[in-house]
Amino acid sequence: MYDAIVVGARVAGSPLAMLLARQGYRVLAVDRTNFPSDTISTHYVHQAGLSRLQAWGLLDAVIATGCPPIRHLNFSYTDIALDGFADPIDGIDAVYCPRRTVLDKILVDAAAESGVEVIERFTVTDLIEEDGRVVGIRGTEGDGAELEFRASIVVGADGANSIVAKKVGAEVYRGSPGGCFVYYSYYSGIEWGMHHRTGFGRQQFASWPTNDGLSLVAVMRPRDQFRDFRANPDAGVQEIVDAIDPKYGEDLRDNATREEQFRPMLYPDNYYRQSFGPGWALVGDAGYHKDPFTGWGITDAFKYAELLSQRIAEGLSGDRPMEEALADYQQSRDEQSNGTYELTTSISELTLTPYYDSVFRAASKSPRYTKRFFGLIAGGIPGEDFFAPENLAELYAEVDLPESDRHLTSA
Ligand SMILES: Cc1cc2nc3c(=O)[nH]c(=O)nc-3n(C[C@H](O)[C@H](O)[C@H](O)COP(=O)(O)OP(=O)(O)OC[C@H]3O[C@@H](n4cnc5c(N)ncnc54)[C@H](O)[C@@H]3O)c2cc1C
Missing domain, CATH: 3.50.50.60 (FAD/NAD(P)-binding domain)
Known part of the structure; x- marks a missing residue:
């Protein structure tokens, strides 16, 4: 028993x-x-997750596997670009993706x-x-x-x-129903750091370094395009990276080698x-x-x-x-x-509602709020605080966002 x-x-x-x-x-x-x-x-393990590993005495074992630290994050939603990193959480100043x-x-x-x-x-x-x-x-x-x-x-x-x-x-x-499908695999020959890039059509690519000197590259599109995508996933991955950031598209085409099979999945x-x-x-x-x-x-x-x-x-x-x-x-x-x-569930549809567009657009123009954005993503700043209408009002005023774009609530 x-x-x-x-x-x-x-x-x-x-x-x-x-x-x-x-x-x-x-x-x-x-x-x-x-x-x-x-x-x-x-x-991808956020700083808040790594802090649990640290509390349990296991973070050093993860780092010892040679999984590289990431200290700069590149996010974009079409023309909105946010890059930086969160303040340390429990002394953890990097992200690892073992x-x-x-x-x-x-x-x-x-x-x-x-x-x-x-x-x-x-x-x-x-x-x-x-x-x-x-x-x-x-x-x-x-x-x-x-x-x-x-x-x-x-x-x-x-x-x-x-x-x-x-x-x-x-x-x-x-x-609520799952919105997308994913295809991902592991590549040698590229060193992009961390990217989470969405837009120019309902699509996304994400990439981060992991163990064995490889980089994960993942792409997402709405579920109803899954069947078409399966016909030629390498071409599909290339097309999405080209559309979102041609510079990385070129690097993928010229220098990357896919080292493993694709993992496709319709999200639950x-x-x-x-x-x-x-x-x-x-x-x-x-x-x-x-x-x-x-x-x-x-x-x-x-x-x-x-x-x-x-x-x-x-x-x-x-x-x-x-x-x-x-x-x-x-x-x-x-x-x-x-x-x-x-x-x-709001942003995984691969489009931004007017509310999230205004919040992220304004945050991208304020170094202070960009830092807070990464704190939100990392688990260091609660959503209630980041999205509090009074904080957003202050942000919109700071970056002089047009009155018509100042959405204070998601409703
Ligand atoms: C495409 C994709 C990408 C993702 N990317 C990320 C990411 O970047 N970062 C992140 O934090 N999360 C990510 N997630 C989510 C994350 O992987 C899951 O939330 C996490 O794996 C859940 O862990 P779990 O231990 O609950 O379940 P699982 O990891 O699913 O493990 C369940 C275990 O239960 C066992 N099991 C099942 N049935 C039985 C049975 N009948 N008898 C005995 N054993 C059984 C299985 O063998 C399995 O080992 C992603 C998910 C998907 C699908």
Whole structure:
């Protein structure tokens, strides 16, 4: 009998399991895959996410993999250009974008070193329920016979298609359809730094350096263009980079070599799912997901895995009824993530509403507000503060934006 079973051992599951084990709880983490292994993700980790790795004593291990630091960010939305970097967060003055093969292995090893029993290649096929409560999991390790494990709580950290969410019937209570598709791969021969560039048609390219001297290049367009794009993705990537920034288009054409296969994906929908019930909880993408446009999935997985570990510990120790602690987790997660969710779902359609156009245009003209923009992106400045109408009014006055363009609210 375990105190907790965590299904899924990537960026949400391993930290949750690790943090519970470090508090002395008996934890089992299972994953149907083995590590190191890749998963679809462009793996940009914000300073707020890196600060969690630092708090857990794992940031140095990530840096030691040779993943290069990024200290300058280039954002653009058509003719609006914002470049710079946020103030340090908890002393972290760089961003790192480690491959998931590297990051997830560090996390799962840290969980095991903290005392978590980890079983790789274990596929959960069902939950064990008694008297209306989840009390364990059923599944198979590789091709082996079916096994059962029991625990006080079972947590689904098993991604967007969570089997735990399916088996308990967790309902989506807020959501909107995914807007785009992505194609990305890894290239040698280019050194562009970090770019997040949108416009000149509904399209985007993003690029950042990662492990092994490679640069990730990703492109996005609306979902209804996916079929056409598949016919020749190399030409499609070239076309998008050429349209957004011909200088980088030329470099891509002349100097870049694509080193790996493309990873194509239609983005899943944006959603919040009911994330707790009798004997169960959800964390990471299993409970809450938004378009990867703002690159907040990993950072949020870290933040809310930590939050959930604190609430579960309160329940397990008897300090508080478990269901009350889990309800508090969901409420806090929803409140804290609301700003990121709103911003992401608003701008991931690859066009700017008049409101966001005026905010970003004005911010690009003010060095002070450009810095705050990067603070917002990095997780250092709350959205309520950045977008507060009184702050925007001050910004518009500072940069002398025409009265007709001064949108103070998104409504
Ligand atoms: C195209 C794309 C680009 C992205 N780019 C970024 C980015 O740049 N930055 C960022 O922060 N976020 C990004 N994200 C989002 C980020 O990747 C996710 O938010 C994050 O991976 C969620 O982590 P997780 O641990 O919740 O789930 P996952 O990473 O999905 O891991 C779930 C784990 O559960 C296991 N599992 C599933 N079912 C079972 C089962 N039945 N039994 C046992 N194990 C099971 C799986 O094997 C898997 O290992 C991107 C997402 C996409 C799709």
